[in-house]
Amino acid sequence: MIRKKMGEGHLTQRQKGQIAHTERKRSESMATHGDALLHCLGRESFGPEEEGLVIAHFGLNIEVEDGQGERFRCAVRKSSTGEPVCGDRVLWMRADNGQGVINRILPRQSLLQRPLTGQRLQVIAANVQRIWVVFAATEPNMGLLDRYLVAAGVAGIEAVILVNKMDLVDDVAVIEARFAPYRQMGYQVMLLSTVDKRGLPELAQAMQGLISVLVGESGTGKSSLLAEWVSAESLKIGAVSQWSGKGRHTTTVTSWYHLPGGGALIDSPGIREFGLCGVTAAEVGRYFPDLLPWMGRCRFNDCRHAAEPGCAVQEAIARGEVSAERLQSLQRIQESLLQERIY
Numbered sequence: 001m002i003r004k005k006m007g008e009g010h011l012t013q014r015q016k017g018q019i020a021h022t023e024r025k026r027s028e029s030m031a032t033h034g035d036a037l038l039h040c041l042g043r044e045s046f047g048p049e050e051e052g053l054v055i056a057h058f059g060l061n062i063e064v065e066d067g068q069g070e071r072f073r074c075a076v077r078k079s080s081t082g083e084p085v086c087g088d089r090v091l092w093m094r095a096d097n098g099q100g101v102i103n104r105i106l107p108r109q110s111l112l113q114r115p116l117t118g119q120r121l122q123v124i125a126a127n128v129q130r131i132w133v134v135f136a137a138t139e140p141n142m143g144l145l146d147r148y149l150v151a152a153g154v155a156g157i158e159a160v161i162l163v164n165k166m167d168l169v170d171d172v173a174v175i176e177a178r179f180a181p182y183r184q185m186g187y188q189v190m191l192l193s194t195v196d197k198r199g200l201p202e203l204a205q206a207m208q209g210l211i212s213v214l215v216g217e218s219g220t221g222k223s224s225l226l227a228e229w230v231s232a233e234s235l236k237i238g239a240v241s242q243w244s245g246k247g248r249h250t251t252t253v254t255s256w257y258h259l260p261g262g263g264a265l266i267d268s269p270g271i272r273e274f275g276l277c278g279v280t281a282a283e284v285g286r287y288f289p290d291l292l293p294w295m296g297r298c299r300f301n302d303c304r305h306a307a308e309p310g311c312a313v314q315e316a317i318a319r320g321e322v323s324a325e326r327l328q329s330l331q332r333i334q335e336s337l338l339q340e341r342i343y
């Protein structure tokens with residue numbers, strides 16, 4: 001409770017330590033849970049080790065799908081070395097009562113993560129090939145966009161920008177102008193609406209055959225986009241059990257949905273704050289491809305691109321070649337990385 005009220009960045013070392021401790025305990029108790037289950041049911045109740053896919057993670061239980069699409073509630077064993085997350089491939093054993101235990105996580109192709117606070121990292125999904133960063137056209141949070149692009153860059157996963165709720169926008173040119181610098185950098189930007197359906201066929205085609213994840217602020221329309229391609233049936237049997245099909249529903253668990261034509265779409269809970277990890281304040285500029293060409297050309301090596309003479313970045317801004325907003329965004333991220341000490 002205290003953590004929620006105080007927000008990130010305002011925690012004392014002591015509080016951070018307590019949170020890290022709770023997290024460690026949670027992870028340990030999860031692991032013991034799997035061994036306890038094995039002990040309790042008896043080794044003879046379990047089948048041979050097989051490969052499975054992690055669909056979702058709820059508290060102590062992890063939903064694993066077998067090769068035939070059947071799902072099992074599993075507990076994690078101590079041997080698993082870590083917490084399985086949505087998209088993970090695991091080695092597990094089914095029990096004859098429909099439960100199962102996870103022995104091990106198979107090597108990951110990619111890992112998208114963010115720090116919740118302090119050293120506590122949260123893995124959003126594993127083995128994802130593309131990230132859809134979803135915005136509401138009515139209030140796009142550009143600072144958050146830049147953070148997502150850095151996180152995608154660090155994880156080595158391609159990101160595509162989805163601007164949803166275009167039906168609420170009178171002047172499309174305003175949105176086009178807003179996202180033009182991102183198009184210039186080579187990012188794909190798609191303008192969508194789940195109301196008038198614009199852009200949806202193109203998006204459907206782009207996600208075909210891929211494992212991809214929808215991320216973004218709460219209420220931007222991630223689950224509404226998902227519902228365009230995934231039947232109400234599978235939404236119901238999936239992790240989002242109270243999904244009504246219409247109206248507001250806040251996603252609480254990251255979950256995997258198979259796409260009818262091949263590939264999968266992972267829906268994730270919306271967030272307000274998105275920290276970064278795996279990158280230092282000094283390195284983060286690498287993920288700003290529009291600013292990067294200028295950054296090494298300033299007169300001073302340690303130029304902070306503020307008001308120093310001979311700053312090539314400021315000169316490029318003055319010439320209109322890069323946007324001042326992007327530099328501010330980079331500087332905000334650098335400041336927060338220094339404050340949060342996330343390295």
Ligand SMILES: Nc1nc2c(ncn2[C@@H]2O[C@H](COP(=O)(O)OP(=O)(O)OP(=O)(O)O)[C@@H](O)[C@H]2O)c(=O)[nH]1
Nearest residue numbers: 165193194195218219220221222223224250251270
């Ligand atoms: N006008 C308009 N409303 C939309 C559109 N897409 C979704 N909405 C509405 O926006 C609200 C939030 O949609 P959700 O799909 O639940 O948003 P979400 O991103 O999944 O939210 P979280 O699960 O909290 O992260 C709902 O009331 C939707 O009906 C759109 O294209 N246009």
Ligand SMILES: [Mg+2]
Nearest residue numbers: 222223250251
């Ligand atoms: Mg949702």
Ligand SMILES: [Zn+2]
Nearest residue numbers: 298303305311
């Ligand atoms: Zn400079």
